[in-house]
Amino acid sequence: MLGxxxxxxxxxxxxxxxxxxxxxxxxxxxxGEDVVLIExxxxxGDCLNTGCVPSKALLAAAKHAHxxxxxxxxxxxxxxxxxxxxxxxxxxxxxxxxxxxHDSVERFExxxxxxxxxxxxxxxxxxxxxxGKQIKARRFVIATGSTAAxxxxxxxxxxxxxTNENIFELRQCPERLVIIGGGPIxxxxxxxxxxxxSTVTVLEAFDPLGKDDKTHTSIVLEKLKQEGIEILSxxxxxxxxxxxxxxxxxxxxxxxxxxxxxxxxxxxxxRKANVDGLGLEKAGIEYSPRGIVVDKGLKTTNSKVYAIGDxxxxxxxTHVAGYQAGLVTKNILFRLPITNKTNxxxxxxxxxxxxxxxxxxxxxxxxxxVDHKVLSWSFAENDxxxxxxxxxxxxxxxxxRNGKILGCTITSPNxxxxxxxxxxxxxxxxxxxxxxxxxxxxxxxxEVSRRIAITNYADFPAxxxxxxxxxxxxxxx
Numbered sequence: 257m258l259g260x261x262x263x264x265x266x267x268x269x270x271x272x273x274x275x276x277x278x279x280x281x282x283x284x285x286x287x288g289e290d291v292v293l294i295e296x297x298x299x300x301g302d303c304l305n306t307g308c309v310p311s312k313a314l315l316a317a318a319k320h321a322h323x324x325x326x327x328x329x330x331x332x333x334x335x336x337x338x339x340x341x342x343x344x345x346x347x348x349x350x351x352x353x354x355x356x357x358h359d360s361v362e363r364f365e366x367x368x369x370x371x372x373x374x375x376x377x378x379x380x381x382x383x384x385x386x387x388g389k390q391i392k393a394r395r396f397v398i399a400t401g402s403t404a405a406x407x408x409x410x411x412x413x414x415x416x417x418x419t420n421e422n423i424f425e426l427r428q429c430p431e432r433l434v435i436i437g438g439g440p441i442x443x444x445x446x447x448x449x450x451x452x453x454s455t456v457t458v459l460e461a462f463d464p465l466g467k468d469d470k471t472h473t474s475i476v477l478e479k480l481k482q483e484g485i486e487i488l489s490x491x492x493x494x495x496x497x498x499x500x501x502x503x504x505x506x507x508x509x510x511x512x513x514x515x516x517x518x519x520x521x522x523x524x525x526x527r528k529a530n531v532d533g534l535g536l537e538k539a540g541i542e543y544s545p546r547g548i549v550v551d552k553g554l555k556t557t558n559s560k561v562y563a564i565g566d567x568x569x570x571x572x573x574t575h576v577a578g579y580q581a582g583l584v585t586k587n588i589l590f591r592l593p594i595t596n597k598t599n600x601x602x603x604x605x606x607x608x609x610x611x612x613x614x615x616x617x618x619x620x621x622x623x624x625x626v627d628h629k630v631l632s633w634s635f636a637e638n639d640x641x642x643x644x645x646x647x648x649x650x651x652x653x654x655x656x657r658n659g660k661i662l663g664c665t666i667t668s669p670n671x672x673x674x675x676x677x678x679x680x681x682x683x684x685x686x687x688x689x690x691x692x693x694x695x696x697x698x699x700x701x702x703e704v705s706r707r708i709a710i711t712n713y714a715d716f717p718a719x720x721x722x723x724x725x726x727x728x729x730x731x732x733x
Contacts, residue, residue, distance in 0.1 A: 262389055264370065266290040268588060269384055269393035271376045271534070274301020276565035276577030277399035278359055283585045285367045292393065293364060294386045296375040300359035302401050302420075302566075303574040304352060310424040311444055313351040315606055317344045318451035322483075322608070329645050339453055341429040348424055378539035381558055395560055395588045398541075398548060399577065400530040402566035407436065407525045411496040415503055417521040426520075429453045434505060434518035437525035438464030438487065440605040443480065445522060447607050450485050457486040457516055459507065461525075464489055465605060469617045472667040475648055476611050496521070529567045552595050554584050562588075571601055600683035604672035609649060612675035615663025615682050616654050627657050631688075633708035635668050640699040644669070651704045653678070655712065659687035670701060677705055688712050 268284050270277045273295035281293045298305045324337035357363060361371045374387030384391045404419035406412060418426075420441060433449050435442045438460030450456045458464065464487055465473040477487060488509055495506045502519040529547035536542075542549040542557045547569035554562045562584045565577030579601070583594040602614040621628040635641040635649030649668030655661055664678035681691060692709035696702050716722060 264292060264389055264391045266292045266370070266391065266393050268292070268395050268397065269391050270294065270397045270399060271384065272301065272399035272401060272530075272565075272567070273299045273359070273364075273371075274399060274401045274565065274577065275303050275574045276401075276581045277301070277397065278364070279578050279581035280397050280399065280564070280585055281364060281369050282367060283581070284589065285364075285369050287589055289589070290370075291368070292370045292372060292391050294372045294374065294376040294384070294391075296373070299361055299364075300356060302403075304355055304359055306421045306424060308574050309352055309355060310348045311420070311441070311448075312606060313348040314344070314424070314448045314452075315444060315608075317347055318448040319608060322451045339429065341452060342427045344452060345424070345427050375533060377533060378535040378541075381539050382560060393560075395562065397581075397584055397588075398534070398556070398561060398563040398567055399565050399581070400534065400567045401577075402527040402529050402547075402572060404523060405526045405528040406523060409436075409493050409496055412523070415496050415498050415521065417503070417523050419523055423522055430518075430520035431455065432502070432518045433457075433520050433522060434459065434503065434516055435522045435524055436493070437523065438462075438489065439467075439524065439526075440465070440603075442522070442524035443476070443605060443607050445524065446485050446487075447480055447483065450480075450483055455484075457518065458488065459491050459493065459505070459516070460487070460489045461491065461493075462489070465611065468605070468611055468613055469619070469652065469665045472611055472613075472650060472652065472665050475650060475667045476605070476607050476609060479609060479648065480607065527566065527572060529569065531567065550596075553587060554580055554594070554596050570596075571598055571603065573601070573603055576601055600679055602672075602675045602679045604675065606672065609646070609668050610671035611665075611667050612671035613663070613665045614675055614679045615661070617652070617663055617665055618654055621654050621662060626662065628654050628662060629657060629712070630654055631708050631711050633704055633711060635701070635704060637707065638699075638701060638704050640701050640703070641668070643699065649701075649704075651708050653688070653708055655688050659689060659712070661686055661688055661691070666704075668701060668704075674701060674705065677702070 267289040269292045270281045271294050281291050285291045321337045325334045328334050364371050372387045376384050376386040379385050429452055433454040433456045435446050435458045438458050446456045446458050492508045497504050501517055503521040505516040531543050540558045547567050548556055548563040550556055550563050550568045554564055556563050564580035566572045586592045587594045599615055605611040618630050631653040633651050636647040641647050646669050651666045654663040661681045666674050688709045691705055696706050
């Protein structure tokens, strides 16, 4: 790496030390490339510090609390758990602390990466300024992620509210938590806090969990409602204001005016790409409120600059950022052609039950005019689910007429694990026969994947031609 006191020349400059940026930096450094990594906030980004990791740690604590009050069906007397919310918060912080060294400045410097902890800004098409230094690089990768978006609701800007960036700092459980946004983040936090002692109301302008199959979301939503969570859909919030108790929300629900009061307000109504302050105009990089414009190879309108993860728009998941990091690394180091495909990318809502999806669902297939067939199987027919009293699950698969697997949706405990075999099948172009031919350990939830595949051939034994073939073969002994 070349440079003077105030300038650095390197092979690759990565802006943003979240999942995607760290993956590019580590991979490139392992091949001996000179890498500069710039991060203005915490190493590990949103996922480690305010997103995936703390939310799943909180959900895990909530699941243990919930188990106390749901043992009757197993012959175990139910009881109300004693919850120390401060210690729950300690658990969340401890999980973060356990992972943090892997994402730390020290680790990346040990890999040979130059880490600059400052804000980055392009000053021209091939130069970035950060921490008083000017960095010139052969290629740049922007991986700055996204932050919680504040919807344009009157009064919100003068009201105290939480987002994913500060809700994990709470040391006391909210007495009455109101959540704006019925997407995955809103629903996960609703169930977690409800199980830990909050009274929770969710406000959604459209359909809760609206990006997923309605048959499956209805299972999740019914389970949440059974646990005492109030979910109001298709509501229009007219005003939010501070009150002595916390927050007051005026809204229209089903044509009627009503007021919701809460001790705390969580806003989980979408996210915005982190593009402010990057000086993208000076680098000739086009962007919009949804993120940086990229082509199928994740290049921006400046051919020397790539954008990956949330800041590039599209699916906003940590594993997508990691996947895209691998793509751009191949292209930068080996000049291999890449295409940012998303049909094999799974996503999971980590409620209980979990809701997992990959590829096309029935509605998507219809909109795209794909000739398809829908298979379905209930977890009520799964012996492991019966043993664990979790028979409310459902698996739905969409396949082409030639049997090629196009998509799958699963609602059940551990659906995020079960969906992986379907994601692999789609990425490998497999047919439903491959899922049927696998040997699955008994008794496991995974049997549903084989059983649903078998349904595709349910009418096969009754076909006249099949019967004739069997009869003909009998003649040979």
